[in-house]
Amino acid sequence: MALKQDMDKSAAIICAEAAVPDPRTPAAQAYVLPPVRTHGGLLLIDALRLRHSTREYDSRSLPVRLLSELLWAAFGINRPATGERTAPFWRHVMVIDIYVAMADGVWIYAPERHELLSYLDTDIRATTGLQEFVGEAPVELIYVAHGDRMPDVLAEDRRLFASVDSAFIGQNVYLFCASEGLGTVFRGAFDQKKLAEALKLDDKQFVTFVQTVGRPKAWINPELYR
Ligand SMILES: Cc1cc2nc3c(=O)[nH]c(=O)nc-3n(C[C@H](O)[C@H](O)[C@H](O)COP(=O)(O)O)c2cc1C
Numbered sequence: 001m002a003l004k005q006d007m008d009k010s011a012a013i014i015c016a017e018a019a020v021p022d023p024r025t026p027a028a029q030a031y032v033l034p035p036v037r038t039h040g041g042l043l044l045i046d047a048l049r050l051r052h053s054t055r056e057y058d059s060r061s062l063p064v065r066l067l068s069e070l071l072w073a074a075f076g077i078n079r080p081a082t083g084e085r086t087a088p089f090w091r092h093v094m095v096i097d098i099y100v101a102m103a104d105g106v107w108i109y110a111p112e113r114h115e116l117l118s119y120l121d122t123d124i125r126a127t128t129g130l131q132e133f134v135g136e137a138p139v140e141l142i143y144v145a146h147g148d149r150m151p152d153v154l155a156e157d158r159r160l161f162a163s164v165d166s167a168f169i170g171q172n173v174y175l176f177c178a179s180e181g182l183g184t185v186f187r188g189a190f191d192q193k194k195l196a197e198a199l200k201l202d203d204k205q206f207v208t209f210v211q212t213v214g215r216p217k218a219w220i221n222p223e224l225y226r
Contacts, residue, residue, distance in 0.1 A: 029117070029118040030110070030113070030115045030116065030117050030118070031107070031115055031116045031117075031118070032113065032114065032115045033064065033067070033068035033071065033072075033114050033115055033116060034064055034065050034068045035068075035114075036068060036069050036072040036076065036114070037069065041176075041179040041180070042178070042179040044175070046178075046179075047175045047176075047178040047179045048175070048178075050178040050179075051174045051175060051178045052178070053184070053185040053186070054183025054184060054185055054212075054214075054216045055131065055133050055185055056133060056183075056216065056217040056218065057133055057136050057137035057138075057183055057212065057214040057215065057216065057217060058214060058215040058216070058217055059136050059137070059138065059214070060138065060214075060215060061102070061103065061138040062138055062139060062182075062213070062214070062215075066180060066182070067100075067139065068114070069176065069180075070139075070173065070176055070177075070180075070182075070213060071098065071100070071109045071111075071114075071116075072086065072111075072114065073086060073172050073173065073175070073176035074086070074087070074098060074109075074141065074169050074172050074173050074176070075087050075096070075098055075109070075111060075169045075172070076111050076114065077111045077112070077114075083112065085111065086172055087165070087168035087169045087171075087172050088165075088168055089165045089168070090150075090161040090162075090164065090165055091161075093149050093150065094149065095145050095146060095149050095150060095161065095162050095165055096143050096144065096145055096146075096162060096165045096166055096169065096208070097109070097144050097146065098141050098142070098143060098144075098169070099119065099141075099142040099143075099144050099199060100116060100139060100140075100141060100142075101123070101124050101125045101128060101139070101140040101141075101142060102123075102125070102138060102139055102140075103123050103125070103138065104121075104123070105118065105119070105120050105121045105122060105123065106119045106120040106122070106124060106142075106199065107119055120199070120200070122198075124195075124198040124199070125137070125140050127190075127191075127194055127195055127198040128140045128142060128187075128190055128195060128210045128212075129187050129189060129190045129210060129212070130189045130190060130191065131187075131189065133212065134187075134190075134212065136214075137183075137212045137213065137214030138213075138214045139212070139213040139214060140210055140211070140212055140213075141173065141210065141211040141212075141213060142195070142199065142207055142210050143162075143165075143166040143169060143170075143207065143208045143209050143210070143211070144199065144201065144205055144206070144207055144208075145158065145159075145162035145165075145166075145205065145206050145207070145208050146204065146205055147204035147205065147206065148204040148205075150162075159206070159208070162206075162208050163208045163209070165208075166208040166209045167186075167209075170186040170209060170211055173186075173211055173213065174186070177213060181215075181216075181219065182213060182214065182215060182216070183212075183213070183214055183215065183216030184211055184212060184213045185211065185212050186209055186210075186211045187209060187210045187211065187212065188209055190207070190210055192206070192207065195207050195210075
C-alpha cells in the first residue's frame with residue numbers, strides 16, 4: 001500500500017500535534033483510516049480452525065481497507081463510549097503502541113481516531129527480524145512497550161506484562177488474518193538493539209514482539225481444515 005501517495009489525494013489528511021506517542025517530529029501527519037465493517041468475516045470457529053503461522057509471503061501491499069480492519073482487530077476501540085480495546089491490557093494502562101512498518105515508512109496506529117501517524121520515512125522492514133521472509137511481506141507490526149507508562153513496576157515485570165499485552169494483540173491479528181485469507185507470524189527472533197536503533201526508541205521503550213502480515217504465497221483451502 002502506497003499510503004503516502006494515497007494521502008496526497010486524500011481529503012483525510014490532517015495534522016495531529018497531540019496524539020503522537022513519544023513524537024520525534026514536532027507535528028506528525030496523520031492518515032485517517034477507512035471505517036471498519038461492523039459485521040462480516042468467518043465464523044470464529046472457522047477462523048480458529050484456519051489459524052496458523054506463515055513464513056512465505058507475496059510482496060504485494062495490502063489495500064487500505066484491509067489494513068484498517070487489521071489494525072482495528074489488533075488493538076482498536078470496540079467500545080467507543082469508554083475507549084476500551086479489542087484486546088485486554090494490563091491494569092488499564094496503554095503500555096503497547098503498534099508501530100506499522102511498510103515500504104513507505106513507519107507509522108504509529110492511533111486507535112482514538114483510528115488513524116496512522118507518520119513516524120519515520122524509511123523502510124525498516126528488513127531490520128525487524130532475522131529470517132529470510134522478513135522484509136518481503138508488506139506489513140510488519142512492531143509491538144513497542146513504553147516503560148515510562150509502568151513507573152512502579154520492576155524492569156523484569158515490565159517485559160512480562162508488556163509481552164502478555166502483545167500476545168493478546170497477536171492472537172487477534174492471527175484470527176483476523178485467518179478470517180481474511182492473509183498470512184501472519186508472531187515473531188520473537190529479532191535483534192533488539194538494531195531494531196530499537198532503527199525505530200529511534202529511547203531507553204524506556206522496548207520492542208516485545210514483531211508480527212509479519214501479508215498475502216501468503218500459497219493459498220490455504222479452508223475445506224482442508226473442516
Ligand atoms: C512467543 C513466540 C515467539 C515466536 N517467535 C517466532 C519467530 O521468531 N519466528 C517464527 O518464524 N515464528 C515464531 N513464532 C511462531 C511459532 O513458531 C508458531 O506459532 C509455532 O511454531 C506453532 O505454529 P502455528 O502458529 O502455525 O500453529 C513465535 C511464537 C510465539 C508464541
